[in-house]
Amino acid sequence: MALHCLVGDRNFPKQKGNVIFRYVDVDLTGFEEWLRVSSIHVERGKVALHAHYHHPKNIDYHLSNGKLSVIYDLSGPLFAKTRHSSLALTESVILRFKRDETVTIEEAEADYRILQDLFIMLTDSSYNLDWPTAAITDQHHYKLYFYRDTNSASPPGAHECLTNFVQIKDNFGALFSVWRAKRESFGPGFYLYLGTRRGRLLYPEHRFIMLIWGIETFHRKKYGSKKSTSASRKMDRILGNITNNKDKQFAKYWLRHSLEPNLEQ
Numbered sequence: 001m002a003l004h005c006l007v008g009d010r011n012f013p014k015q016k017g018n019v020i021f022r023y024v025d026v027d028l029t030g031f032e033e034w035l036r037v038s039s040i041h042v043e044r045g046k047v048a049l050h051a052h053y054h055h056p057k058n059i060d061y062h063l064s065n066g067k068l069s070v071i072y073d074l075s076g077p078l079f080a081k082t083r084h085s086s087l088a089l090t091e092s093v094i095l096r097f098k099r100d101e102t103v104t105i106e107e108a109e110a111d112y113r114i115l116q117d118l119f120i121m122l123t124d125s126s127y128n129l130d131w132p133t134a135a136i137t138d139q140h141h142y143k144l145y146f147y148r149d150t151n152s153a154s155p156p157g158a159h160e161c162l163t164n165f166v167q168i169k170d171n172f173g174a175l176f177s178v179w180r181a182k183r184e185s186f187g188p189g190f191y192l193y194l195g196t197r198r199g200r201l202l203y204p205e206h207r208f209i210m211l212i213w214g215i216e217t218f219h220r221k222k223y224g225s226k227k228s229t230s231a232s233r234k235m236d237r238i239l240g241n242i243t244n245n246k247d248k249q250f251a252k253y254w255l256r257h258s259l260e261p262n263l264e265q
Contacts, residue, residue, distance in 0.1 A: 003146065003147070004105050004109070004144065004145070004146050005144075005145040005146070006019075006105075006134070006142040006143070006144055006145075007142060007143045007145065008140070008141060008142035008143065010139065010140050012136070012140065013136055013137060013140050015136070018104060018105070019104075019105060019136065020102040020103065020104060020136070021102060021103050021104075021105070021108050021134040021135055021136055022098065022102055022135050022136065022137065023096055023097060023098035023099075023134075023135050024096070024097050024098075024103070024108045024111050024112060024132050024133070024134050024135075024144075025071075025094050025095070025096050025132065025133040025134075025135065025141070026094065026095045026096075026097075026112060026115055026129050026130065026132050026133075027092065027093075027094055027129075027130040027133070028092075028093045028094065028095055028129070028130075029092065029130055030127055030130075030155035030156075031093075031119070031123065031127075031155065031156065032091070032093075032155075033155070033156065033157055033158040033161070033164075034122070034123050034156055034158070034161045034163075034164055034165060035093055035164075035165045036158075036164050036165055036166045037056075037072075037091045037093060039053055039054055039055070039056055039072070039074075039091055040052075040053050040074075040089050040091060041053070041054075051087070051089060053074055053089065053091075055072060055074070056072045057072075058070060058071050058072060059169070059172075061172060061173025061174075061176070062173070063173060063176070063177050064177065065099055065100055066097065066098050066099035066100050067097075067098050068095070068096070068097050068098075068172075068173050068176055069095070069096040069097075069098070070093060070094075070095060070096075070172075071093065071094040071095075071096055072091070072092070072093055073091075073092045073093075073094065074089060074090070074091055074092070075088075075089070075090045075092060076088065076089040076090070095115065097111050097115070099111075105134070105144070108132065108134045108144060109132075109144065109146050111132075112129070112132040112144075113148075114179065114180055114183060115129065115176075116128070116129050117179075117183065117190075117194050118175070118176060118179050120194060120197050120198070121162075121179075122161070122162065122163050122168070122175075123156045123160075123161045123162065123163070124156070124160065124161060124162045125153060125155075125156035125160065125161070126151055126153045126197055126198055126199030127153045127154065127155050127156055127199075128148075128150050128151065128153070128199075131143050131144060131145055132144050149198050149199070149200055150199075151198065151199030151200065152199075153199045185221070186217075186218055186221050186222070187217070187221070188213070188214065188217040189214055189215075189217045189218030189219075189221050189222075190214075190218070191214075192210045192211070192213050192214035192217065193210070193211065193214040193218075195210050196210050196211060235255065238251075239251060239252055239255075
């Protein structure tokens with residue numbers, strides 16, 4: 001068993017120390033309806049069929065610590081005129097996150113998980129992103145595998161998504177930046193909620209307690225610990241009546257969260 005596995009068709013370039021990467025790519029296959037991709041135009045008459053594709057312009061979002069890019073492509077016949085008995089054209093979109101500095105394999109995985117959680121929120125779907133591709137150079141890129149939760153959710157349909165890419169295209173980079181910062185700042189307050197959204201089978205009691213813990217930790221992180229002054233004085237009197245110092249430290253440790261606001265408050 002391995003924590004991480006890199007699969008590619010080229011040997012690793014010579015590097016000193018740990019393997020480091022320039023950027024991480026995520027194929028957005030399955031999110032076509034959310035992306036609203038529709039650049040293949042087809043016209044069919046009685047004796048002829050014409051297919052026309054115009055490559056959309058790639059989009060770059062400049063962030064405080066790097067760049068997020070939306071890269072469009074098309075799979076189909078090779079360049080030049082060819083003849084076929086069948087024809088398949090597939091429009092594809094890759095999301096590329098490139099930090100100003102190179103990243104380790106653990107940081108590449110963390111960047112991917114941030115994107116996965118963001119897409120849960122944007123699409124209201126637990127459909128899994130494809131495995132990421134980590135690039136050491138433009139010629140040396142490898143599919144990155146690691147342990148993660150997977151599910152059998154279907155790709156999100158256009159009518160199921162809370163948003164679509166056309167609606168948020170101008171602000172997508174800012175949304176990503178804020179999401180990264182808030183996810184880091186609030187930690188469990190975000191993570192516990194998202195734990196109920198990743199398509200895992202949970203007992204209702206388990207889902208409920210994760211939501212409650214998430215609300216409480218989010219509130220504590222955002223507003224701080226607003227303790228009642230009278231309750232604090234009462235607690236100090238109780239602790240002051242404990243003469244054994246070890247017992248006092250023990251009681252203080254176990255009562256340290258007793259003055260936190262409860263869920264009702």
